[in-house]
Amino acid sequence: xxxxSTNIAEARTINWKGKEVPTGLFKFGVEKGIFLGKxxxxxxxxxxxxxxxxxxxxxxxxxxxxxxxxxxxxxGLEMPWGMFGENLTVDGLNEKETxxxxxxxxxxxxxxxxxxxxPCFKLQFRFNNNExxxxxxxxGFSGVYVRVLEPGKVNPGDSxxxxxxxQSLSIYEVFTLLYSDEFDxxxxxxxxxxxxxxxxxxxxxKRWSEFL
Numbered sequence: 726x727x728x729x730s731t732n733i734a735e736a737r738t739i740n741w742k743g744k745e746v747p748t749g750l751f752k753f754g755v756e757k758g759i760f761l762g763k764x765x766x767x768x769x770x771x772x773x774x775x776x777x778x779x780x781x782x783x784x785x786x787x788x789x790x791x792x793x794x795x796x797x798x799x800x801g802l803e804m805p806w807g808m809f810g811e812n813l814t815v816d817g818l819n820e821k822e823t824x825x826x827x828x829x830x831x832x833x834x835x836x837x838x839x840x841x842x843x844p845c846f847k848l849q850f851r852f853n854n855n856e857x858x859x860x861x862x863x864x865g866f867s868g869v870y871v872r873v874l875e876p877g878k879v880n881p882g883d884s885x886x887x888x889x890x891x892q893s894l895s896i897y898e899v900f901t902l903l904y905s906d907e908f909d910x911x912x913x914x915x916x917x918x919x920x921x922x923x924x925x926x927x928x929x930x931k932r933w934s935e936f937l
Contacts, residue, residue: 726815726816726817726818726884726885726886727815727816727817727882727883727884727885728813728814728815728816728831728832728879728880728881728882728883728884728885729789729806729814729815729816729881730754730789730806730807730813730814730881731754731755731758731759731812731813731879731880731881732752732753732754732755732759732806732807732811732812732813732814733752733753733755733759733766733768733769733770733812734749734750734751734752734753734769734770734771734810735751735752735753735770736748736749736770737749737750737751739847739850741846741850746847748847748850749769749770749771749810750810750847750848750850750851751807751850751851752769752807752810752811752812753805753806753807754805754806754807754814754881756881757880758832758878758879758880758881758883759812759813759878759879760876760877760878760879761783761784761812761831761834761836761873761876761877761878761879762783762873762876763780763783763873763876764778764779764780764783765778765779765783765784766783766784766812769812780872781839781840781870781872781922781923781924781925782839782840782870782871782872782922782924783836783871783872783873784812784813784836784870784871784873785810785811785812785813785842785868785869785870785871786811786812786813786814786815786818786868786869786870786871787809787811787813787814787815787818787842787866787868787869788814788815788816788817788818788819788820788866788868789806789814789815789816789818790816790817790818790819791864791866791868792804792808794864794866795808795864798860799852799854802852802853808851809842809848809868810848811868813831813879815885817885818868818869818885820841820865820866820867820868820869820895820896820897820900821895821896821897822895823838823869823895823896824838824890824891824892824893824894824895824896825838825839825840825891825893825894825895825896825899825915825918825920825921826838826889826891826893826918826919826920826921827887827889827890827891828874828887828888828889829871829885829886829887829888830885830886830888831879831883831884831885831886832877832878832879832880832883833875833877833878833879834873834875834876834877834878834879835873835874835875835877835888836871836872836873836874837871837872837874837920838869838870838871838896838920839870839871839872839920839921839922839925840869840870840896840899840921840922840924840925841867841868841869841870841896841897841899841900841903841925842867842868842869842870843867843903843925843928844857844858844861844862845858846858848861862900862904865897865900865901867896867897867900869896870922872922891920893914893918893920894911894914894915894918898911898915899915899921899925899929902915902929902933903925903928903929903932908933908936912929912933912936912937913937915929916929916930916937
């Protein structure tokens with residue numbers, strides 16, 4: 726796997742339903758690379774730390790291959806790298822082959838996979854379509870959140886090298902559990918995984934509490 730683009734946000738305030746909503750979703754590529762810290766990416770504008778940033782979601786990765794799906798769905802929309810709010814656009818990243826707890830070396834940094842991205846309403850700010858959240862969920866292309874085990878610089882062109890593979894649920898499987906209409910016994914496996922993000926664990930418990 727290879728880093729195609731390193732992205733940080735330009736802080737913006739959007740008028741949404743009569744309210745001023747700050748967002749760090751509008752990320753764009755920076756040629757000089759980015760520094761992955763323990764709780765966020767240096768100089769990135771994380772506006773709502775209830776849902777973004779922190780130990781378990783310090784950096785967000787999205788596959789460059791997924792862009793073709795979205796470009797076909799929105800042929801008239803310009804889609805620069807960082808369109809989905811990702812800090813790292815990665816060539817070869819696949820949610821079905823990436824497991825919770827997998828560890829990678831990216832540039833100088835070492836990261837560990839923690840959860841899929843759960844989209845919020847702000848995604849519509851970039852797509853100008855309030856259907857995008859549902860489309861994002863249905864696509865299965867969630868992207869990947871990671872915790873940073875060893876901080877370091879990542880540049881465009883750096884490789885993303887697998888250091889350790891876990892025999893755990895894939896990012897795609899966990900994403901499906903979060904939004905499925907039917908309970909799956911794998912929910913318990915996800916909740917019991919020592920490497921899953923705490924916020925994702927809480928969301929799974931809340932979603933399926935009557936079955937647990």
